[in-house]
Amino acid sequence: MPEILEKRTLASKIHQFKFLTPRLVKKALPGQFVILRANEQAERIPMSIAGLDKEKGILTIVVLEVGKSTAQLGTLETGDYVLDLFGPLGQPTEMGNFGTVVCVGGGIGIAPLYPLIEGFKSYGNKVITIIGARNKDLLIKEKELGTVSDEIICTTDDGSYGLKGFVTDALSKVLEKENVGLVMAVGPVVMMKVISDLTKKQGVKTIVSLNPIMVDGTGMCGGCRVVIDGKNKFACVDGPDFDAHQVDFENLMMRQKAYLVEERRSYEEYQCRALNGVKVV
Amino acid sequence: MNTQPAQMKKGMQVPRAKMPERDPQERGNDFNEVPLGFTPLQAMLEASRCLVCQKEICRTGCPVNVPIKDFMILIANGDFPGALRKIREANSLPAICGRVCPQEDQCEKLCSLAKKYESVSIGYLERFVADMEMESGNIELPDRASATGLKVAIVGSGPSGLTCAGDLARLGHTVTIFEAFHVAGGVLMYGIPEFRLPKKTVQREIDYLKKLGVKFEFDTLVGRTVTIPELFQEGYQAVFIGTGAGLPVFMNIPGENLNGVYSANEFLTRVNLMKAYDFPHYDTPVMRGKKVAVIGGGNTAMDAVRCALRLGAEKAMIVYRRSAQEMPARKDEIHHAQAEGIIFHFLTAPVKITGNGDGWVTGMECLKMQLGEPDASGRRRPVPIPESDFALEVDTVVVAVGTSANPIVPGTTPGLATNKWGYILADPETGATNLPGVYAGGDIVTGAATVISAAGAGKRSAEAIHKYLMGTKENNFESNGSKD
Numbered sequence: 001m002p003e004i005l006e007k008r009t010l011a012s013k014i015h016q017f018k019f020l021t022p023r024l025v026k027k028a029l030p031g032q033f034v035i036l037r038a039n040e041q042a043e044r045i046p047m048s049i050a051g052l053d054k055e056k057g058i059l060t061i062v063v064l065e066v067g068k069s070t071a072q073l074g075t076l077e078t079g080d081y082v083l084d085l086f087g088p089l090g091q092p093t094e095m096g097n098f099g100t101v102v103c104v105g106g107g108i109g110i111a112p113l114y115p116l117i118e119g120f121k122s123y124g125n126k127v128i129t130i131i132g133a134r135n136k137d138l139l140i141k142e143k144e145l146g147t148v149s150d151e152i153i154c155t156t157d158d159g160s161y162g163l164k165g166f167v168t169d170a171l172s173k174v175l176e177k178e179n180v181g182l183v184m185a186v187g188p189v190v191m192m193k194v195i196s197d198l199t200k201k202q203g204v205k206t207i208v209s210l211n212p213i214m215v216d217g218t219g220m221c222g223g224c225r226v227v228i229d230g231k232n233k234f235a236c237v238d239g240p241d242f243d244a245h246q247v248d249f250e251n252l253m254m255r256q257k258a259y260l261v262e263e264r265r266s267y268e269e270y271q272c273r274a275l276n277g278v279k280v281v
Numbered sequence: 282m283n284t285q286p287a288q289m290k291k292g293m294q295v296p297r298a299k300m301p302e303r304d305p306q307e308r309g310n311d312f313n314e315v316p317l318g319f320t321p322l323q324a325m326l327e328a329s330r331c332l333v334c335q336k337e338i339c340r341t342g343c344p345v346n347v348p349i350k351d352f353m354i355l356i357a358n359g360d361f362p363g364a365l366r367k368i369r370e371a372n373s374l375p376a377i378c379g380r381v382c383p384q385e386d387q388c389e390k391l392c393s394l395a396k397k398y399e400s401v402s403i404g405y406l407e408r409f410v411a412d413m414e415m416e417s418g419n420i421e422l423p424d425r426a427s428a429t430g431l432k433v434a435i436v437g438s439g440p441s442g443l444t445c446a447g448d449l450a451r452l453g454h455t456v457t458i459f460e461a462f463h464v465a466g467g468v469l470m471y472g473i474p475e476f477r478l479p480k481k482t483v484q485r486e487i488d489y490l491k492k493l494g495v496k497f498e499f500d501t502l503v504g505r506t507v508t509i510p511e512l513f514q515e516g517y518q519a520v521f522i523g524t525g526a527g528l529p530v531f532m533n534i535p536g537e538n539l540n541g542v543y544s545a546n547e548f549l550t551r552v553n554l555m556k557a558y559d560f561p562h563y564d565t566p567v568m569r570g571k572k573v574a575v576i577g578g579g580n581t582a583m584d585a586v587r588c589a590l591r592l593g594a595e596k597a598m599i600v601y602r603r604s605a606q607e608m609p610a611r612k613d614e615i616h617h618a619q620a621e622g623i624i625f626h627f628l629t630a631p632v633k634i635t636g637n638g639d640g641w642v643t644g645m646e647c648l649k650m651q652l653g654e655p656d657a658s659g660r661r662r663p664v665p666i667p668e669s670d671f672a673l674e675v676d677t678v679v680v681a682v683g684t685s686a687n688p689i690v691p692g693t694t695p696g697l698a699t700n701k702w703g704y705i706l707a708d709p710e711t712g713a714t715n716l717p718g719v720y721a722g723g724d725i726v727t728g729a730a731t732v733i734s735a736a737g738a739g740k741r742s743a744e745a746i747h748k749y750l751m752g753t754k755e756n757n758f759e760s761n762g763s764k765d
Contacts, residue, residue, distance in 0.1 A: 023506055037463060043555070043564040069564045084463045086500040215555065215565075218461050218502055219687050220471075221547035222529040227538060232531065237689065251538050254640035258540040262566035269561055 001081040005058065010140045013065040014108065015074050016050070022057030024087055030115035031093025031209065031241055034061065035217045037084040038076065043069040046214045046236075048112035048186070049088065059085070062111035062140070067263045068270040089217045090240045093119065093207065098181030101125045102174055103149070104167050104195060106132050106187025110141050112209070116184060117148045126150050128178065130170045132191075136161035168194045180204050185244065189253050196244035206244035210235050212252060213259070227251050289357055292330035297399035298323050305620040309590050312475040312558055315617055316380075316405075321361070324409045328356035331401050334393050339403065342387040344737030345378075345444075347371045349388060349403055356406055362421060365410040369423060372407075373447035373490070374440060374736055376415065376482045377469060379408025381580075382733045383611045415485050422492055426453035431750045434459060434517040436503045436690065439467025440732045441523035441723030443490060444739030445746070450493040452747045457517075458495060461502040462554065467525050469732070471554040472546070474584050476591070477614070480553075504689035509697075509719065518753060519746045521712070522705060522721040523739060526729050527687035531680055532576065536634030541568055541642035545581045545681035552588045570677025572596045574645055576631055577681030578608035579729075583615065585679045586623050597623050598673070602630040602650050602663040628652070630663065632670070634678055645673045684729050694719070704728060712742030718753075720746055 006018040024034065028049055035044045051060030065071045076082070093116055101120045105113045110131045120127050127148070132155035133139040139154060139161055146152040153170045154162030163170055168191070174180065175198070183206040185195045192208040199206040212235050214224040219237035226235050227248035233239065301317040302308075308315050319327065331353035339349045347368055355364035368375045384390075384404035392400030414420065431454050435442045438460040446456045464470050466483045491497070501507060509520055529544030531537050543551075548567065551557040555565035573589035575582050578601040590597040599618070601608060604627045608615060619625075626647070633646040649669035652661035686703030698706040698715040705714060705721040712720040722738025724730055 023501075027506060041556075041563045067564075068561075084500050086461070086463075086502065086506075088505055089502070215547060215550050216462070216471075218689065219528045220526075221550050222531070222544040223547040225531075225538065232538070234528065237528075237687075255538065255540060257640070258568075259566045262560065266561040266564055266566070 001083060002085040004076055004078055004080050004082070007076065007078045010062065011138050013074065014062060014138070014140060015065075016060060016062045016111075017073075017076075018051075019059045019061075019082075019085055020057055021059050021085055024085065025052050025054060025057045025059050028052050028059070028088035029092035030095070030119040031112075032088040032090050033217075033240060034059065034085055034087030035089065035214075036061070036073070036082055036086070038069060038073050038082045040083065042072065042083070044084075044086075044215060044217070045069055045073075046089070046211070046217060048209065048211075049115060050111040052115055062108065064108040068266045071267065071270060086217065090236055091238070093184070093209075093241050095119050095123050097123045098125055098205070100128065100178055100180050101182045101184060102128045102130060102171060102178075102180050104130045104171055104183060104185040104187070106167050106191040107134075107138070109185075109187030109191070109209075110139075110145070112186055113145055114141065114148065116186075117145060120184075121148060125181075128153070128174055130155065130167045130174070132156065132167035132170070134158065166194070167191060168198055171195060172198060175199070175202055175204065182207065183244075185209075189249055189256060192244065192247075193249035193253075196247065196249065200245045207241050208244040208247060209240045210242060210247070210252065211240065212255060289329050289354070290332050291326070292332050292394040292398060292401065295326060295330050297330070298327040298402055298405070300402070300405055302617075305617075305622070308476065309621045312591055314479050315476050318412055319405055319409045321359070321413075324356055324361075324406055325359055327402050328353045328406055330394065331357070332393050338391045338393065339388040342391040343371075344387070344733045345372045345740050347388075347407070352410070353401065353406070356410065361410045361413045365414055366421065366423070368407060368410065371740075372736065373444050374486050374732075375407050376411035377440070377478060377486055378733050378736065379404050379406075379411055380478050380482070381473060381611075381731075383731060385612050387733070415482070420485075420489055420492060423451055425451055425493065428455070429453040429750065431455065431519075431753075432457070432517045433746060433750070434512045434520045435523065436509070436520065437461075437467055437523040437525055437723075438465040438487075438497065439523055439525045439723060439735060440469065441735035441739035441742075442467070442521065443486065444736040445521045445523065445722070445743045446495045447490050447493060448740055448743035449746060450490065450495050452743070454747070454750065456495045458497050459501040459503050459507070460497060460499050463499050464554070465497055465499070471550045472581065472584065474549070474553055474588050476587065477584065502689065504693040509690065509694045513718070518750055519718045519720065521739070521742050521746060522690055522714075522719065522725060523723045523735065524687055524690055524725045526684040526724040528685045529680070530683045530685055532631065532682060534631060534633055536636055536642070537680070539634055539636040539642045540640050541570065541636075541676055542634060542678045542680065543568075545575070545577070545585045545679050546684070548585050548679045549581070549588065552592070558588075558592060567592065568677055569593050570675070572598075572675045573677040573679065574598045574600050574631075574673060574675045575679040575681055576600050577683075578603065578610060579681065580610045580614060582679075582681035583610045583618050585681050587618055587621060589677065589679065590621055590623060594677075598626055598675075599623060600626045600629050600631060600645075600647065600673070602628065603660060604628055604652060607660045626673070628663065630665065631678075635672075642676055642678055643674070645675050645678060647671055647673055684724070686725060686728075690725070702728070710741060711745035712738055713745060718749065
């Protein structure tokens with residue numbers, strides 16, 4: 001069972017965990033993901049890789065509490081264990097020299113940018129990073145990402161920090177003045193869709209990292225199927241990266257809502273029991 | 282030991298014993314097992330029906346060559362542990378195979394009694410002796426050869442991998458199974474439901490292998506966490522690939538990406554492995570449809586539709602494009618499904634799944650079919666009847682029309698030969714692939730088949746791997762010797 005070497009709460013309901021998993025880390029590359037199962041009753045949760053310390057064999061992931069399984073993860077502390085940590089899964093992000101690369105992260109999608117930026121830098125790219133969140137408190141990793149990027153731009157929806165507005169507004173300005181070879185976007189589906197619409201018009205190659213609902217992560221269940229250029233692909237084995245301009249975002253958004261009712265019920269029951277001091281296993 | 286009791290050969294006078302089963306009404310509401318198992322007396326009487334034929338034709342129908350006649354005599358004599366020992370000489374998974382093998386197409390089909398009377402219940406008796414041991418709590422271990430010090434890696438802990446591992450461990454090798462999931466068993470855990478194969482039964486067979494010294498490494502996806510070439514670098518001298526059925530196939534009809542459409546793999550994995558039937562105690566949800574259509578006619582389709590019924594479906598339906606006769610599912614499962622009130626739409630093919638504005642399934646458009654000439658599989662090909670289209674009202678659709686090869690292992694093992702569909706090319710007799718020391722068996726070689734055929738492949742590969750390893754060992758010894 002993997003032990004939590006370090007837990008840090010980065011913002012309200014956003015926690016960073018480090019695990020010692022040498023075998024997994026040795027093989028992992030930027031853009032891949034892992035599946036985590038906290039306890040016997042928990043869901044298998046796919047998580048982007050947010051950091052890889054190849055020398056020490058340490059994996060970093062960042063968790064946003066959105067439901068019961070992730071809220072339970074949030075209660076774990078340094079020294080606690082999770083039942084299962086499985087991976088690396090999926091295809092790594094295709095690296096290469098594109099000239100200037102813009103890495104865009106929205107919300108929890110900011111977390112996996114670090115290894116991607118590092119990767120693009122190692123291929124000699126100029127990397128401009130754009131990160132955005134609802135407000136200043138939820139904007140994570142600015143300093144860390146700033147140290148590896150050539151330029152970093154922050155946006156908040158409410159204007160409490162950086163530029164007021166969305167990451168797409170900032171991206172639009174960057175595309176006006178820079179000759180951009182590649183846009184890499186990670187975040188909410190609606191954000192990735194708006195970015196895709198923008199870059200499609202301008203003919204800028206764009207890769208998105210998709211996060212459909214998933215069970216096994218090995219291609220076996222097909223729950224993570226996404227429509228790419230009119231054909232079904234499995235995000236777990238064919239992705240999670242896809243050419244943004246070929247993605248059917250409408251279908252992905254629809255499929256992400258499949259368990260809204262169940263997720264709410266399970267989360268509410270959990271919160272209710274937690275509030276009343278009932279130990280939840 | 283094999284003294285034939287005087288009271289055998291009753292097959293012509295005594296009818297085949299009926300398996301006691303739970304009431305269909307009651308069992309449709311839970312996931313507990315349906316057949317209850319024989320009593321010792323029933324078992325002894327049933328075994329004594331065996332005609333003890335000289336030729337033992339039944340045995341030739343068994344993919345793992347279980348000595349059927351010998352174990353029948355032992356049961357008739359009341360020596361249940363002896364009968365189990367006899368079975369285990371050939372089959373490491375008796376409690377599982379006794380439940381899920383298609384006996385009516387294998388051993389029982391060839392039973393001499395089957396021609397004029399009814400065959401001996403070979404499967405139920407295999408299950409009986411295995412369950413007797415489980416109830417007694419004493420797991421009897423076979424003799425193990427002395428340790429060879431040779432290491433074998435098994436990829437996947439489904440029926441082929443478990444069988445291969447068990448046989449190699451008995452031969453004295455050090456065996457490690459690498460499993461992607463968090464539990465061992467493969468399809469026995471994620472695919473076959475509790476009511477057909479209780480998970481404690483699977484667990485018990487796995488415990489038996491652990492006692493034999495087989496080690497398990499979970500959460501390890503060979504091809505991603507570690508590759509086959511890396512396993513050799515880590516000191517494994519041979520590898521057996523038993524990664525199973527692979528990717529679900531969809532029908533490529535409009536509407537398959539609506540919410541409420543599952544592959545059978547996903548539906549069954551949610552229900553069985555992730556225990557979604559116990560939501561919200563378990564966190565993984567599954568849609569509990571009221572009108573559920575399962576597309577297909579195999580065991581997977583039967584499993585899915587009976588799960589849907591138990592999850593509360595008012596109408597749990599099978600939609601199958603051929604007729605009842607062509608259904609590949611086990612006869613027992615079809616009977617069980619019928620008794621539980623499953624609705625069968627035969628000669629029916631879906632052409633479109635329809636949905637509402639929010640993206641949820643509301644119906645399925647179908648065509649009526651008729652049977653034409655036999656196709657490559659020998660079954661009569663279904664042909665659409667023009668203008669026969671009709672609509673079915675459904676809120677959940679489960680697609681159980683087959684699987685295709687998982688590309689992860691072939692894609693990360695340089696040089697491993699596959700056929701044009703991506704299945705691994707392996708010698709049917711030995712499981713040997715084109716790479717030295719690499720063997721493969723089960724669904725990743727044959728495409729979707731049965732538990733017992735996978736177990737048979739694992740068994741044949743174990744023999745071949747043993748020969749290969751001992752040959753290697755002798756060669757090493759000779760080359761070491763010449764250096765000295």
